[in-house]
Amino acid sequence: MNRRDFLQVAGMGTAAMWIPLSAMSRPISPELLLQPMDIAKNKRLADAALNAAKSKGATYADVRIGRYLNQFVITREDKVQNIVNTESYGVGIRVIADGCWGFAAVVDANDEKTTAQAAEQAVAIAKANARLQTEPVQLAPQKGAGEVSWKSPIKKNAFEIPIKEKADLLLSANAAAMKNGANYVNSLLFLVNEQKYFASTDGSYIDQDVHRIWPVFTVTAIDEASGKFETRDSLSAPMGLGYEYMATNPKDKVSGITTRYNTGYDILEDITAAAKQAKEKLKAKSVEAGKYDLVLDPSHLWLTIHESVGHPLELDRVLGYEANFAGTSFATLDKWKTKSFKYGSNLVNLFADKLQPGSLGAVAYDDEGVKTKRWDLVKEGVLVNYQAIRDQAHIIGEKESHGCCYADSWSSVQFQRMPNVSLAAGKTPLSVDDMIKDVKKGIYIIGDGSFSIDQQRYNFQFGGQLFYEIKDGKIAGMLKDVAYQSNTQEFWNSCAKICDERDYRLGGSFFDGKGQPPQSSAVSHGSATARFNGVNVINTARKI
Structure with a gap:
């Protein structure tokens, strides 16, 4: 993006x-x-x-x-x-x-x-x-x-x-925030x-x-004594739905901290929580840098998937044909040909999908007239495939296109674009609360924030919206100034647990930028809450 x-x-x-x-x-x-x-x-x-x-x-x-x-x-x-x-x-x-x-x-x-x-x-x-x-x-x-x-x-x-x-509706939400x-x-x-x-x-x-x-919304809370301010953005996901998305009010909670938005979005509930949480962030403890086990909510993890999986497994980046918007890819063909390159731990199953109901990428046919489908990218941690269109399929020995060609306008030529790329939910029943109970020293991260990734889609840094300290299996309070650093292979190999299908949710963006001249596409990324052990966390507070 x-x-x-x-x-x-x-x-x-x-x-x-x-x-x-x-x-x-x-x-x-x-x-x-x-x-x-x-x-x-x-x-x-x-x-x-x-x-x-x-x-x-x-x-x-x-x-x-x-x-x-x-x-x-x-x-x-x-x-x-x-x-x-x-x-x-x-x-x-x-x-x-x-x-x-x-x-x-x-x-x-x-x-x-x-x-x-x-x-x-x-x-x-x-x-x-x-x-x-x-x-x-x-x-x-x-x-x-x-x-x-x-x-x-x-x-x-x-x-x-x-x-x-x-x-x-928007004005009512604004009033609730104020x-x-x-x-x-x-x-x-x-x-x-x-x-x-x-x-x-x-x-x-x-x-x-x-x-x-x-x-979408952004709320801002100001500490009048110090002049400092904090914000909290909406936790809504862009969806391939109609206005019914605004009419459903799901009430199921995740650890009592935030609301899950699977098929419907309650903007009044989210913005009310956001106003309170922005104020809470003003008083939150600044994080101590170090190694933490990270519990990542789908509202956050979608962006990490997008940048560290979606883009580096675009075949044109792998081949060096595409280098706009953060470069090519570390996941070169030689790694795929070994059939043993460990992209992640054995729990990690990443798949591409243009069929998922409600997703931004859901269509019946792509912009080359190819019927869309689902296929594996990483299976049990091993890199097994890329994203390829009709004039690329022969390069990786495929007999047909994957159906992921798209143009953002009639005036733009269609080319290979990211389908919905998602992390499969865990197969063993596991709730978020149960996952947190197993963490001695960790941080629970909700919502997407700033990010940075290198020209090979390898070394990266991600922030978020909300950060909660985990001590001995319990939420110990809010943190701020949190960002984590890793590289793609190290990060996905640190994946230790994934919640089951009950927690699976979509995130995504309307604005996935690629190409020259640039085009923008809409793409979703699904996951359940997942845990990554021993990830390096830095303190991003500005030193004055």
Whole structure:
């Protein structure tokens, strides 16, 4: 993830509070948000492009017609700061000609002539690029899907909910925070709808309607005597759900400290706790540096998974084809070929998944028309696979793509992107309370914070939102100024226990940055609470 090319909203400082500039395409009225794309028209436009590409010598072509809708409801304390609706619509055409890729895109395409001309341009670009091509593109075979449709299994379309209802909910949350001791509070509701039509010379005509939602906030508490302040961000996860995510109020607790948000999010409960916890952080004890056993909540662990597993196992980084946003990867092919490289302890099973209900990456087909699936990356601690798309699969001996190709816009060329990458829950029944009872000297970390990782995705440092000292199996009070340092292999090999499926939850981000020009994708990472023994913890307090 990276904040380059993102717009910071309302002074909010977490990754959740940054909006990609590409989303700010053009304003659109609320009533137009609810108009669906015309599938019959899309097929005509696509067929014109595919036929034009083939007539000019393309051996393969695909067409993506996309309508990308975003809505932002932004508040601060007792005021609505902004309401933004945006739309981006156009057609992207990718071809192979003379063994080389070519791509062209056109905005607001409404007739077959326009898409045909764009296809011809893509072929011309491919033929020009082929003069520099050393090896022809090798595509993994893909059977055409025919005419199919898929939609996120939402219960309430968030775009259909009145703006007033959404704004009132955020203002009510802000009021609850102020009532419970917050000095400042910002909140934001971010909605996404991707209406995507894909067609290819393989014989696919795929219509997909993807919905995502993310409610986020930051509360700030100030110590008036010293002028110091502390913040606590929301523990919500962005989800591939509709507005029903805001309607469920789960009440199950984790160790009496925070609320679990599995399929529904109670923003009033979370923000009330956040205000109290931000005040508590002002009086918390500063951590003593040293070795600790870390008990990591899924609301925190998702980011560590993202940076130390998701990115280094992207095959283009492994091969050195991609180095933007924190470099390539230490997990090179020679390690995978040994079939014995210990990425983690025997408890560690990490998998990629584009099917998980409610996840940000859940779709039926990727942006190459490949049917999505689940596959293993690390099995019982051993590195077993990577993330690969159609023109990469042959490099690792795969006969088909993994189905993880994506573009963040019709105007961007699709390329290999991270699927949902998750840590499998433990097989033995284990609660968080039971895990903590077994810790002599440890820290329980909740929520994601700052992070840093090197150019090989190996050495890293992570912070968090809430830190609780564990002494002799009991929570002994709140800590602050905590960050832990390790390297990817050492960290995952220190994994000693994982809670069972009952504790499994998703975290994630709308803003996974990659590529040049940069693109942003949405991705989820699931886990249950896990324990990592003997991890180095540093004190991050500023020394004045």
